[in-house]
Amino acid sequence: MGILSTFDRIVWAFSILVTFLVLFIIGGGLLVSWYPDPIDARAALIKSYYDVVYVAGMFVSALFIGTFFYLILKFWDRTQPAGLE
Amino acid sequence: MDTLEKLEWATIAGATVLLFGLAVMALPVLDALDNPDYYGEPDYVVKVESGQWYWKFIYPDGSESGELKVKNGEVVRLELESTDVIHSFYVREMGFKVDIIPGKTRIQVISAETPGEYWIQCAEFCGAYHGGMRTKFIIEE
Numbered sequence: 131m132g133i134l135s136t137f138d139r140i141v142w143a144f145s146i147l148v149t150f151l152v153l154f155i156i157g158g159g160l161l162v163s164w165y166p167d168p169i170d171a172r173a174a175l176i177k178s179y180y181d182v183v184y185v186a187g188m189f190v191s192a193l194f195i196g197t198f199f200y201l202i203l204k205f206w207d208r209t210q211p212a213g214l215e
Numbered sequence: 216m217d218t219l220e221k222l223e224w225a226t227i228a229g230a231t232v233l234l235f236g237l238a239v240m241a242l243p244v245l246d247a248l249d250n251p252d253y254y255g256e257p258d259y260v261v262k263v264e265s266g267q268w269y270w271k272f273i274y275p276d277g278s279e280s281g282e283l284k285v286k287n288g289e290v291v292r293l294e295l296e297s298t299d300v301i302h303s304f305y306v307r308e309m310g311f312k313v314d315i316i317p318g319k320t321r322i323q324v325i326s327a328e329t330p331g332e333y334w335i336q337c338a339e340f341c342g343a344y345h346g347g348m349r350t351k352f353i354i355e356e
Binding site: 168169172173175176177182183186189 | 218219233237240241243244247248253254307308309310311325326327328329331333354
């Protein structure tokens, strides 16, 4: 299984999924668009592409940030004091 | 191949597929932006003069206006020129900007499909009153 167990992989995927959902929600979800309503066919085409880039960028961000959260979860040394006691 | 190597290859393949997919999807959009024949033959030509800090629209009959007025359904070819510095023709709802370079004529064909009033805003910093360099774009019924 290598360095990652099945459980590790599930937690990693879950971290990425949750991060994506959080980014999607705080970004306005489907209710808010960063671009105004298009007034012609070309503007609609441009906006549809902007939306794809927006979601793809969000996915890549979730991949990085979610992986970061996962690494914190996995390698956090819980035997050490957190300094908050 | 160990897990790290697999992960490395998966990252490379994933990024390649994502970027290639976005590039392919961008092609029709780039064509729509750069192709002056995208909307077919224009009904008429409007010359657009920009300067610090005004817009002037010159219609085929020679009349001039500070606002761009077109009728719904018309395809209009804009020939944009600048008299001084770089300006940029920007209508948010149309999703594009055209930089207007002094000494050059930029062409952009627009199609009026949704009646209403919109803003034309200069989108290239052009001096002290750049923020006020805007006017109405009116699509009449």
